[in-house]
Amino acid sequence: MDFSFTEEQTLLRNTVQSLLADKYDFDTRRKVVKTAEGWRPEMWAQFAELGLLAAPFSEELGGLGGGAIENMIIMEEFGRHLVVEPYLETVVIAGGFLREGGSKEQQEALIPGIIGGETVWAFAYAEPQGRYNLADLTTTAKKDGSGYTINGYKAVVLGAPWAQKLIVTARTSGAQRDRDGISVFIVDKSAAGVSTRDYPTVDGRRASEITFENVKVGADALIGTEGKGLPLIEKITDEAIAALSAEATGCMKELNTATVEYCKTRKQFGVPIGKFQVLQHRMVDMFMAYEQSVSMTYMVNLKLGEGDAERTKAAAGAKVQIGKAGRFVGQQAVQLHGGMGMTDELNVGHYFKRLTMIDTQFGNVDYQLKRYSEAA
Amino acid sequence: MDFSFTEEQTLLRNTVQSLLADKYDFDTRRKVVKTAEGWRPEMWAQFAELGLLAAPFSEELGGLGGGAIENMIIMEEFGRHLVVEPYLETVVIAGGFLREGGSKEQQEALIPGIIGGETVWAFAYAEPQGRYNLADLTTTAKKDGSGYTINGYKAVVLGAPWAQKLIVTARTSGAQRDRDGISVFIVDKSAAGVSTRDYPTVDGRRASEITFENVKVGADALIGTEGKGLPLIEKITDEAIAALSAEATGCMKELNTATVEYCKTRKQFGVPIGKFQVLQHRMVDMFMAYEQSVSMTYMVNLKLGEGDAERTKAAAGAKVQIGKAGRFVGQQAVQLHGGMGMTDELNVGHYFKRLTMIDTQFGNVDYQLKRYSEAA
Amino acid sequence: MDMSFSPEELAFRDEVREFIANNYPQELKGGRRTRGEMSKEDILKWHRILYKKGWVVPHWPVEYGGTGWTITQRYIWNEENARAETSPLLPFGLSMVGPVIYTFGNEEQKKRFLPGILSADDWWCQGYSEPGSGSDLASLRTRAVREGDHYIVNGGKTWTTLAQFADWMFCLVRTDPNAKAQEGISFLLIDMKTPGITVRPIITMDGSHEVNEVFLEDVKVPVENLIGEENKGWTYAKFLLGNERSGIAGVARSKKAIERLKKIADAELVDGEPLMKTDEFARKVAELEIDLSALEVTELRTLAAESKGRGPGPEASILKIKGTEIQQRITELTMEAVGNYAFVQAPRMEVTGNEFLPGPDYAPGVSQDYFNMRKTSIYGGSNEIQHNIIAKMVLGL
Amino acid sequence: MDMSFSPEELAFRDEVREFIANNYPQELKGGRRTRGEMSKEDILKWHRILYKKGWVVPHWPVEYGGTGWTITQRYIWNEENARAETSPLLPFGLSMVGPVIYTFGNEEQKKRFLPGILSADDWWCQGYSEPGSGSDLASLRTRAVREGDHYIVNGGKTWTTLAQFADWMFCLVRTDPNAKAQEGISFLLIDMKTPGITVRPIITMDGSHEVNEVFLEDVKVPVENLIGEENKGWTYAKFLLGNERSGIAGVARSKKAIERLKKIADAELVDGEPLMKTDEFARKVAELEIDLSALEVTELRTLAAESKGRGPGPEASILKIKGTEIQQRITELTMEAVGNYAFVQAPRMEVTGNEFLPGPDYAPGVSQDYFNMRKTSIYGGSNEIQHNIIAKMVLGL
16 A cells, blocks of 8 residues: 655656646636637647656557556646646547557557647547436437437537547447447547537636537547447546545645635635634644545545446546535635635636546546436 | 503413412322322313313304414413323313314313313324324224214223223224224224223323224214215324424423523532532523423414414424424433433422323324425 | 415505506516616616605615515515516615615614615615635725725726616725724725726626726725725625525525426426426426425525524525525526527627527527526525524524 | 555554454453443553553553554554453543643652553543533632642542542542633542541442442642643643543444344344344444444544544544444344333343343343443533534634
8 A cells, every 4th residue: 555656657747747837827728718819829839748648558559658647747736726728638539549449550549649648539428318327329320331420419529629639429320328339439520510519617717518510530540449439438528527536636736735824824804714713614624625535536536447337436426526516625725815715816726627527527426326326 | 463461361361370380299199199090070170170181172162262372372381280180182182073073062062061171182193003193093983774873992092091981083984094984983982892801001190001992973973975084083193293292392491491400509529519510501402492391382272273284294393393392302301301201209200201102192293304304 | 273364465465566567667678688788878777766655675674775574475575476487676786785784883873874775876785705705705905095074996896787887886995904803804895987897797607798807006985985894894795695695595586486497397398298297207207396385384494483583694594595496407408408509698788689589489509508507506695604694693503 | 535454454453353262251252241341450450451551551652662563554453452352441541531641740640650550550530520510611610729739629520430449530520719611620540448438329320339429528639640730720621621532432332232232132032033134123233334334434534644644633522422423323133123122121230140131141230231231422521511612613604
């Protein structure tokens, strides 16, 4: 049992920290997310240059030989700076699908583009009627010669406006919510029949609604085995949850620090408000919520390699913890900052909004609680 | 719309208050519940003498012409003194069954015994497998000539050790959890085939497990229509819930008063602990929980005469409110009293225990929440 | 004890209901736009209709324009407005400065200001909070110095709701800098067109422009705009805050919002079944409804006590605390209900009508409503301050 | 980072597991009787077996009888004991006064007292709290006056757990009445057979006799029973309290208790289905399990930091707060699970074996366990005090 980071991991954290301290201050971010683009491709290029996009890939795939812990470190620091660039979608999720389910050919063809920063990916899985159920799919992929024809609609595809490629889940057989019959495809966003409508999200990102109308893909677009995609999808979304948990702890850390700092300096009735016992205890509860979230984040990241049941419990458990803690810490950080906490000018509201959306991503507390209690 | 009490109601409250102040101080009660009997028949006789047992009956039934509000007033004051005598079981429940479902003959034969204090009743409805579902019955009553033969087992029949008569729910037809086929009977505890085992409860009362083995009752034992008993049972248990809510507000009132008083006098670190803001806000939350409970208690008692759906919502809602508030107020009263709150010597723990058991009685928060959300 | 309405009250309800149905502007129907999204004229439309009818200030004394309704009639009026989702009237004139003027103002002031409040020809805003003052209102630092028959006001106010539209501001200023915190404060009425006043928008995290900073630089205010006595402003300020809290429970509007939440949860699916039918969501909504039922009776009890001359008193703080908790929780569950579409950012200002808003009609903006409602536990005396008030005034701690 | 065990650690686990299986007294199996229901000899049985094996104080330095286990081995040891539901050892000697004696005591004292602690020939109790002192331990008023080579002690202690069986009490007394609160306190070891000591039971609301009042009237204590320096007792007291908190998370035992809760909820029926299969109860148990998982890792992180020489530090207060909240919640849900049979009062003292206890075997006493566990957020520094500690020591507020 060991909870320490290797030297390389500490180095990685330092690299990310100094880059973000230098290039990702709050005001810069605020301006960037209001531009038409909404992100900085040049920042993405810097991530690539510094090797961040290579961190979790094995050396034989051209990566730096890291794994979940490296994702965790990067995502925690990204959370602290509210980074909007699609590391989660591209490296953790698309990278994860290719690493865990891709053929050697797919890996060799596509991972270099991720590592090099040339290709940005998005994950088109959710559908309006499906809510958080990964298997509730009406999008279909029909066998068509050696390839497939995809038809369907995907909702709230985060980062899609910036992406060139999509991971798309579709039903190749079975009924709407069957566990069997689900397959995973790689689709070029520029392919004929793919149409997108983009819009901003409340946490300063971008998303698209995507329609697939007779989109033809080749046999090489299929990741893994036809009809057996769900276990792979579950594994990768759990990896995404592990990364999101780290991002959430980064947000909470900043909120807690900011709140304690604010309460030490802000005076009311002649004393710093941090002297009021009720606020002190509130901040202690925020601190404990954060610490418990860090613990669950460690746990899920250390258990991603375990069997399905254990991994599910760790991921669902972590998502519940950060969902509840994120809500509490976010709400109270706003409350303790008073009116200032409500403004767009201060970073507090932005962390709060991001934490709120993290709870929604891949299923909120209720959904994950049910998933936890149903896991064997 | 009017939230004031009539002069008679105020008089009734004063009567109860002065009786209990005089005869029902905490130390006396503590001694009484430890005796072999566990209650005071002479107190019951006084209740009768003062007309309390007649309060909610109409004048033509020999009562004082009151109703739910009178029950509410009496039960609230009983809650403040942790009265163990079975007013709920005898007057509210058995009285309620006779009033609402009894024939003229039954009313004339039996209500005088209640009003006069001669007959004590208990309500044998719960079964081990049934939990809080009033319809989940394995006790059967089979038609036998003009009467019935009852077989079955009833769990945790509160007040039964003191009772002469029982209201018993049994299935005359239908399957185990059917809404139809349930009937309500009057059974003498001394009837052949009725056997009881008595035991103390954690809130200072007594209960019995009761076995019915080929217990024969006449046709006149049936209250209401054979097989159609459930709506009546639901109505009367809602009346019981309304009365329990009042008892709970009485308990909370005492706990809040005691806690505020204690925190004003008890010193730690050189100041009264009531000066610590965290404890102040805790007591404010206790106060608000109490006020909201009073509101729901008024509401349910004013809505007992409405249609089934509205009555159900009011009763389930009140039970949820007092369940949650009772838990919070009870736990925090103990917490704020520190070690003293844990002792058998102080009244605080006894109110806490009673509030805890009130939540269990007739279905806890979870059960009533479900019932509320399922009510039309 | 009785919770039902008399035949007269039922008739009144029908009258009110019919009036609203026939007179509420068609184009405003549908409810729940935030003021940040509405034009000045839209905000005032309903006010002007009620003014014509004579129903704009049911809570004022009859002599100043009140309707003379009983507490129960006012309760019915509020219920019916919530039921029809009419857009709430602005409180700044009607509930805040108006009662201060008719209670503490002189005849001149009443004549000068009350008509404009009633007709909505004057738009008022509230100059209470200052940067740095927060819940500690009495720490304000905006100075007013008497020079001849004017005060010269310097300083700044913040969180000034809808000041961008305001004609007048009622303002707390410090007239005696040497007095203790709550003394030496005066209550001034300031014409927003006076030179030296600058209004700067504050955008809140949901993207709305509801609040502003107001800078005051050598602003000349005639002495006849002083309410009551110089240095006694705190008394009037407290009176106003007491009035402000009494309506804040928002029970009737919360009922309507829960109805809407339930409709959304009926439309949203979980594994093909309505979300509203899932055990967990149904329970959360039930808890909310029960909390609101209790609060409704608590408010009625407070009103009943008030109509007998007791209160409103510090018990009104319960209404603020529970009322805002419930409002916040409703927006939270509504956001939860829409699932992934909670991500959608709806425009709050400068709506062009051409924005792409994905998902069902009810979804866009629900997260922003949730973010926006966090303010309710902060403003009007934070919920922590309300706890302090109850602890001190009710529990005697 | 790694959460798995090495092969050596797995082997150690097997060894421990086997030892417990072979040696834990048959008659004590089944777990969860409270100490208030056990005889003195039963309480000590497991202690004596471990003493023989040399495993009674894994957390002590090897020179005084410790096992020299790593943090991970100690974690495994705790896990395995919880798994087998062994009855916990009394902390008063092993975790409280023992470490004080070997850290601050002189050689004489170590020789005199440590063997009796290890063998359990001496039963210790804790003389810290006093009537009126509560969380403000330093306000204690029990006086010790030096007279020749004795102290004369007068005063009283309260909440003294299992003092009815005790041979010795470690006791905080005031030796300098003029010093400030935390100064002038000394740490004395008192023979409970000394004349002038009276023990009076305190019955708690669950009907148990676990705690007592101890009256001290002109009790003569030899000066050689003073630990460390006179008037420096507060240092030793704080050291002891720090040790006390570190084990208080109770993670392993809570895991076992949740297992038991789940079994009960599997056996209890709701409309013919196991309670554990109902959405609502399953969720509540899941929340509890997740809280506990998080706490387990939090504790492991604390232990890891400790093994590197950092901590335990004030972070241990989290373990106390969350640990006791979880323990309380488990008993609460267990009580809820048994439904109507929560009413049953099980005898806590003088069990005759003839009591009629209705309902399933697991039901009687669960409410009393719930009532009893309310103490955990009060004792050992109330959870409010723990919040104060974190606010001050960790957050710097």
